[in-house]
Amino acid sequence: QSALTQPASMSGSPGQSITISCTGTYSDVGAHNYVSWYQQHPGKVPKLIIFDVNNRPSGVSNRFSGSKSGNTASLTISGLQAEDEADYYCASYIIRPPSWVFGGGTKLTVL
Amino acid sequence: QMHLQESGPRLVKPSETLALTCTVSGASISSDDWTWVRQPPGKGLEYIATAFMTGAIDYNPSLKSRVTVSLDESKSHFSLQLTSVTAADTAVYYCVRYRQRGFDYWGQGTLVTVSS
Numbered sequence: 001q002s003a004l005t006q007p008a009s010m011s012g013s014p015g016q017s018i019t020i021s022c023t024g025t026y027s028d029v030g031a032h033n034y035v036s037w038y039q040q041h042p043g044k045v046p047k048l049i050i051f052d053v054n055n056r057p058s059g060v061s062n063r064f065s066g067s068k069s070g071n072t073a074s075l076t077i078s079g080l081q082a083e084d085e086a087d088y089y090c091a092s093y094i095i096r097p098p099s100w101v102f103g104g105g106t107k108l109t110v111l
Numbered sequence: 112q113m114h115l116q117e118s119g120p121r122l123v124k125p126s127e128t129l130a131l132t133c134t135v136s137g138a139s140i141s142s143d144d145w146t147w148v149r150q151p152p153g154k155g156l157e158y159i160a161t162a163f164m165t166g167a168i169d170y171n172p173s174l175k176s177r178v179t180v181s182l183d184e185s186k187s188h189f190s191l192q193l194t195s196v197t198a199a200d201t202a203v204y205y206c207v208r209y210r211q212r213g214f215d216y217w218g219q220g221t222l223v224t225v226s227s
Binding site for chain 1 (some may be wrong): 146148155156157158167170171172173185205211212213214215217218219220
């Protein structure tokens with residue numbers, strides 16, 4: 001079970017949009033729409049921001065959106081704000097054997 | 112308001128068994144599915160296992176041979192045992208609710224260090 005591949009770091013300026021990729025295989029990301037994304041500020045607990053590829057839990061800003069194409073899922077943050085500076089993790093269900101796998105995480109810096 | 116509290120020894124010796132308990136309050140443990148996730152210091156998240164209300168359990172295949180998870184509805188406890196620990200098992204261990212194919216509610220986590 002290998003971790004999903006995410007860029008280690010990304011940066012953007014306030015107001016810009018940024019897209020974080022999450023690449024897996026036909027056994028995980030490519031097999032279904034069970035991909036979720038988590039935001040983790042330093043020293044804090046991870047927070048679910050996207051589930052089922054492109055659904056936002058109640059209370060999550062609509063500046064966060066998700067998509068998927070083939071074996072790669074993506075998280076887009078529009079209108080970057082200073083508070084978006086955090087680590088972001090993707091996660092995907094694996095059908096066989098049933099399990100979950102996380103991405104290695106992306107450290108987002110807002111310049 | 113639901114609250115998840117992880118508890119257990121913070122220091123475990125190599126080759127011994129790590130044992131943690133998650134106490135669920137403000138919600139019925141029998142109404143949801145529950146997951147353990149860990150995070151080594153300065154590193155990313157790692158899935159450990161999910162216990163479903165149906166009785167089924169999903170495991171991280173790389174940890175399955177060493178992991179036992181269980182639900183105790185009478186005590187509202189969700190437990191983790193990890194055997195034969197090494198320094199690589201040093202991590203913050205999180206108790207997490209699994210709902211709608213997402214890990215939507217996280218405990219504060221507890222740092223467990225493996226060291227002699």
